[in-house]
Amino acid sequence: MAKPVLSKENIKLNVAIPNKNEAIRYTGDILVQGGYVDAGYIEKMYEREQMATTYMGNYLAIPHGTEDAKQNVLETGISVVTVPNGVDFGDGNIAKILIGIAGKGDEHLGILSNIAIVCSEEENIDKILNATSEEEIMELFSEVQ
Amino acid sequence: MAEATTRAKIQRFGSYLSGMIMPNIGAFIAWGLITALFIPDGWFPNEKLATLVGPMITYLLPLLIGFTGGRLVYDFRGGVLGAIATMGVIVGAEIPMFLGAMIMGPLAGFAMKLVDGGFQHRIRPGFEMLYNNFSAGILGAFLAGISVYFVGPLVNALTNALASGVEVIVSMGLLPLASIIIEPAKILFLNNAINHGILSPLGVEQAASAGKSVLFLLESNPGPGLGILLAFSVFGKGISKSSAPGAAIIQFLGGIHEIYFPYVLMRPMLLLAVIAGGISGVFTFTLFNAGLVATPSPGSIFALMALTPPGNYPGVILGVVIAAAVSFAIASVVLKTSKAEEEEDLTAAANRMQEMKGKKSDATGYLTPQPAAGVIGDTSEKNLASDNTQAVQSAPVRSAHEIKKVVFACDAGMGSSAMGASLLRNKFKKAQIDIPVSNTAINQIPEDADVVVTHKDLTDRAKAKLPQAEHISVENFMNSPEYDKLAQRLKDQGE
Structure with a gap:
């Protein structure tokens, strides 16, 4: 039985996170808890971050593993964490929305594409950060198609 | 500045021509091999396989060129139109229409581009496919139809003009000058009318009384073409260099002259080389009073030797060698002087899967020196800049x-x-x-x-x-x- 890529349980709102490493661990943990990845995946997420930042711009960061981490992925899934106070992702980049990604196949690309389009508009960033329920987020990310 | 632009235009035009020809050289060689080996006068005559020869040169090669030419202007869609329009030229003329293909291909691509420019944005969603196919179909049918009517008379007129030119020259006894007409006519496939319509009958007459005629040597001398191909073998680059030696064998030993035509077509300055080679060859023949007993067909060195009457060997051989040497020398100069820019293209192009793509981006490359793979942040600016400095017409075929x-x-x-x-x-x-x-x-x-x-x-x-x-x-x-x-x-x- 394939899990939904994004479910309510994968979304955490208004979290305070002190630094980048914690941010990665936090988003990774959600994926581990949800049974999407094994614990080794988080190491690979750190590794990936070393290689090049996953900070995308527009307060958005998308921590995920390296290419060879695909063996640690059990199911494709994403986690969403909002951090209104921001986390420093280095180089003066402050991330307020964290999208943890575990991709095995291509099932997550549709929703990721929506996230990208939604987050490319600055006013949507505010909407996401002001969201009060997980459903709101689910709705925001699924509405464009 | 004006000079530089003109130069750039000419270079662009040259690389444009080679862009139509080079990707198809393989087809030329395939045709040349089949012809040299299997025609009745070939090395292993084979009636069945020889049936490939006519259709390949009449249809396959011009269609490929027309397609490639259209594609250069307007991508695959332009290519399809180019091929359709070329078909009209092929049917309208009785000779292999390389030149026609080189004109109609890009023209048809351009026409499609214009039509699309006028209509495409007005097409309602859902109707794109319908529009795309029918606009191409209607325009293609129109262009092909027009070509059928216009090309035939045009080719005939041109051939007749050339033929009468040669006739005048021959009757005035200025034989070497006949090369000025014959060599370019060969490249355009207009040589048969001259050779079989004028030179051969006159030659047969002379041979009947004198036992030989120099007229048989005018068109069939493989020397000028050999010089071109040798020059490419030495001074060419990329595909043109690596394919030239093989082409030289097909041309010189096999007597299939057509194989060197594309090399000349892609660098029209080389016409000078074949003309000068032809003139010096004919001059040598007349100097030694050399001749052949009949028309050598195909114009292979072996056929020439077989038809050389006793005592004429020095003159015939020398004429061929001198023609090749002169043509080689001039072709080398042509290739070397324009080498820095365009030759580079072909090498780069050879390295790429898609020939045209490579050529074009390098065409940009030599105008705006840049590393093989620049970071676009700045190259895009440069490309745009170079677009502006170049001819306006250069924009459509690019990027x-x-x-x-x-x-x-x-x-x-x-x-x-x-x-x-x-x-x-x-x-x-x-x-x-x-x-x-x-x-x-x-x-x-x-x-x-x-x-x-x-x-x-x-x-x-x-x-x-x-x-x-x-x-x-x-x-x-x-x-x-x-x-x-x-x-x-x-x-x-x-x-």
């Missing part, structure tokens, strides 16, 4: 139509690249640019990607993986100015 595939790459191909790709796709969609954008891991960047977009930290890896693509480096994936720049560039040039 927008070269770019058929944009790939976003990141380490794993699961995150950033997917997001970047969807953003860019979205931008393209809004700008009505119909170019696919995909995302992938750097290690799996497809060979045929034209533009590769990566995060600035990963661009070096991407370049190492696919050096020939254009690389765009972005910092902010979510909102990079590069996206709009690229979209704008494609839109401007795609219109």
Whole structure:
């Protein structure tokens, strides 16, 4: 039985996170808890971050593993964490929305594409950060198609 | 400045011609091999296989050239139109229409481009396919039809003019000057009327009384063509260099002169070389009073030798050798002087899967020196700049139509690249640019990607993986100015 890529349980709102490493661990943990990845995946997420930042711009960061981490992925899934106070992702980049990604196949690309389009508009960033329920987020990310 | 522009135009034109011919050299060689081996006068006559010869040179080669020419102007769609229109030229004329293909191919592509420019944006969603197919079909039918009517009379008129020119020259006894007409006529496939219509009958008359005639040597001398091919073997580059020796064998030993025509067509200055080679050859023949007993067909050195009457060997051989030497010398100068720019093209082009693409981007390359794979942040500016400094007509054949595939790459191909790709796709969609954008891991960047977009930290890896693509480096994936720049560039040039 394939899990939904994004479910309510994968979304955490208004979290305070002190630094980048914690941010990665936090988003990774959600994926581990949800049974999407094994614990080794988080190491690979750190590794990936070393290689090049996953900070995308527009307060958005998308921590995920390296290419060879695909063996640690059990199911494709994403986690969403909002951090209104921001986390420093280095180089003066402050991330307020964290999208943890575990991709095995291509099932997550549709929703990721929506996230990208939604987050490319600055006013949507505010909407996401002001969201009060997980459903709101689910709705925001699924509405464009 | 004006001079530089003219020069650039001429160079562009030259590389344009070679862009139509070079990708198809393989077909020429295939045809040359089949012809040299299997025609009745060939090395292993084979009636069945020889039936390939006519259709290949009449249809296959001109259609390929027409397609390629159309494609240079307006991508695949232009290519299809080019091929359709070329068919009209083929049917309308009785000789292999290389020149016709080289004119109609790009013209048809351009016509399609104009029509699309006028209509495409008015097509309602859902009707694109219908429009695309029928507009191409209607325009193609129209162009092919017109060609049938116009080309035949045109070719006939040209042939007659040339033939009467040769007749005058021969009757005045200025034989060497006949090469001025014969050599270019050969390249345009207009030689048969001259050879069989004028030279052969006159030659047969002379041979009947004198036992030989020099007229049989005028057109069949393989020397000038050999000189061209040898010059390419030594001073050419890329495909033209590597294919020239084989072509020389087919031409000189096999007697299939047509094989060197494309080499001349792609560098028209080489006409000087074949003309001068022809003149010196004929001059030598007359000096030694050499002749042949009949028309050598095909014009192979073996056929020439077989038809040389006793005592005429020194004159015939010397005439061939001198013609080859003179043609070689002039061709070498031509190739060397224009080498720095265009020759580079062909090498680069050979390295790429898609010939035309390579040629064109290098055509840009030599005008604006840049590393093989520049970061687009600055090269795009340069490209645009060079567009402006070049002829206006240069814009249609470039960039927008070269770019058929944009790939976003990141380490794993699961995150950033997917997001970047969807953003860019979205931008393209809004700008009505119909170019696919995909995302992938750097290690799996497809060979045929034209533009590769990566995060600035990963661009070096991407370049190492696919050096020939254009690389765009972005910092902010979510909102990079590069996206709009690229979209704008494609839109401007795609219109």
